[in-house]
Every structure is written in structure tokens, then in C-alpha cells.
Amino acid sequence: MFRFKQFTIQQERAAMKVCTDACVLGAWSGVATGIRLLDIGTGTGLLALMVAQRNADARIDAVELDADAAQQACDNVMNSPFANRVTVAQASIQAFADTMPAQFYDHILTNPPFYTNSLRSPDAAVNRALHSDELPFPDLIRVVHRLLKQDGAWWVLLPPPESDRLVTLAQKVGLQPVRQLYLRHQPQKPVFRHLTEFRFAEAAAPQIAELSIREHDGQTYTPDFRRLLQPYYLVF
Structure with missing residues (x-):
């Protein structure tokens, strides 16, 4: 269980637990505006x-393939103050997208699976959460390209090579x-995650910033x- 200021995340039934980099994505992404938002792989x-929590006007569709994780997400939503504004759907995002109008969402967020040829877990749910078999990048891009409004934004969290x-x-x-945020555990450590904001725009160099989670001492x-x-x- 992970307690936040305004909600609590129960996670015993989900393969992917709460992690710091995902929290950074949720806090860094510019979701304070927009009405219709989509969370792919919630x-x-x-x-x-x-x-x-950040956008009192938002109506959020949260899509999750794994049945146990989807039920966990549904329970977490129902036990939060935001139950009337978040809808959890248990489906592949490819199938879900086929049911939605084009250019429906103001913003999209995703923390996608990214491993391809790495060692597999005996747990099928862990494999779905970590490996890109069920959601290869071309499929993800096709979904976002179809569902995102022309003036919308898409935020993604990935390791640098996959990013x-x-x-x-x-x-x-x-x-x-x-826009990109390069995330480090400590200032002297290598970048381990890229957070990227995509938009339909002319090609140009993105604005890049860096963030270290802890100081050099590894504690603060x-x-x-x-x-x-x-x-x-x-704690803050």
C-alpha cells in the first residue's frame, strides 16, 4: 500500500507497483488543463x-489489459475522492481505441512496457507489464496518432535507449x-529515465531539463x- 496526500494505492494484485519515476511523470506532465485524458496501461x-488530483475538470479513461490490475485500479479509484471522474476499462488499448472517436483526447499519458528480448519472468502478469509484446511501439504510436487532438500532448516515460x-x-x-526531463537517482548517477512530451508540431530540438531524485548522499x-x-x- 502506498499512501498519498489525497488518495491511497493498493497494489498487491498488480504486477507493476508504485515507483518513483512514474510519480515524477504524473507530477511533471502538463495535465492541469484539458477535459478528456487517457491513461494507457494504468x-x-x-x-x-x-x-x-491536479485537474478538477478532467474526465479520465484509464485502460489496463491485465484483469487483476484493472480490478485493483478500479478499487483504488472507487476508494478515492475522484471516483466520479475516472473510468477504468479492462481491455487492450488497441481494442479500446477502435471504440473511440478520432482525436477524442486532449492529453494522453503512458508508462509503457519496454523490454523486448530480456529475461522473462515466470509470472505472466509481470511479463505483460514489462515486455512490449502486447503493446509494441508502432501500435502505441498508431493509437496515440488516432486519438490525440491536434493541439493535444502525449507524455511518455521510458529508459533512454527505448525513448x-x-x-x-x-x-x-x-x-x-x-520537452524532455532526464531523470537521475543522484546527480553523479547516469540518467535512467527520459520523460518526453510529444505534440503535433514542426521538427525542432526539444527543451531538455534534468532532475535528480536524491542528493549525492543518496538519502536526502x-x-x-x-x-x-x-x-x-x-513526507513533504
Whole structure:
């Protein structure tokens, strides 16, 4: 269980637990505006609930393939103050997208599976959450390209190599990276995640910023991290 200031995430039935980088995505993405938002691969419902907290006007569709995780997300939503604004759907995003009108969403968020040839887990749910078999990048881009409004934004969290590959594929359909956050565990550690904002735009170099979670001592949270997560974390 992970308690935030305005909601609680139960996670015993979900393969992917609450992680710091996903929390950073929810806090960093520009979701304070927009009415219709989509969370692709919601897992426990974390991102959907973070969006609901930040945007009182948002109506969020949270889609999850795994049945146990989808039920967990549904329970978390129902036990939150935002139950009337978040809808959880248990489906593949490919099938879900086929039921929706084109250019329906103001914004889209996703923390997608990214492993391809790495060691598999004996747990099928873990494999679905971590490996891209069920949602390869070309499928993800096709879904976003169809559902995102022309003036909307798409936020994605990935390791650097996979992020670079997604950027290359997305640019081919006119989705350009306009803003990126490079995430480090500590200032002296390598970047381990790229957070990227895509928009339908002319190609240009994205604005790049960096964020370290903790100071050099590995214990103290950095001021920038504290400022970003202060609306959510109880310890701040």
C-alpha cells in the first residue's frame, strides 16, 4: 500500500507497483488543463489519480489489459475522492481505441512496457507489464496518432535507449518531442529515465531539463524533487 496526500494505492494484485519515476511523470506532465485524458496501461491507477488530483475538470479513461490490475485500479479509484471522474476499462488499448472517436483526447499519458528480448519472468502478469509484446511501439504510436487532438500532448516515460527509439518512430507520423526531463537517482548517477512530451508540431530540438531524485548522499531528497512531488507525497 502506498499512501498519498489525497488518495491511497493498493497494489498487491498488480504486477507493476508504485515507483518513483512514474510519480515524477504524473507530477511533471502538463495535465492541469484539458477535459478528456487517457491513461494507457494504468496498472494500479496511479497516473489517472494523480491527474484527477491536479485537474478538477478532467474526465479520465484509464485502460489496463491485465484483469487483476484493472480490478485493483478500479478499487483504488472507487476508494478515492475522484471516483466520479475516472473510468477504468479492462481491455487492450488497441481494442479500446477502435471504440473511440478520432482525436477524442486532449492529453494522453503512458508508462509503457519496454523490454523486448530480456529475461522473462515466470509470472505472466509481470511479463505483460514489462515486455512490449502486447503493446509494441508502432501500435502505441498508431493509437496515440488516432486519438490525440491536434493541439493535444502525449507524455511518455521510458529508459533512454527505448525513448530514443520511440522518438524516431513518432517523428515519422508528425509527433515531435517538444520537452524532455532526464531523470537521475543522484546527480553523479547516469540518467535512467527520459520523460518526453510529444505534440503535433514542426521538427525542432526539444527543451531538455534534468532532475535528480536524491542528493549525492543518496538519502536526502533534492529541493527540485521535493517541490515537484510536494502536492502528493506525505513526507513533504
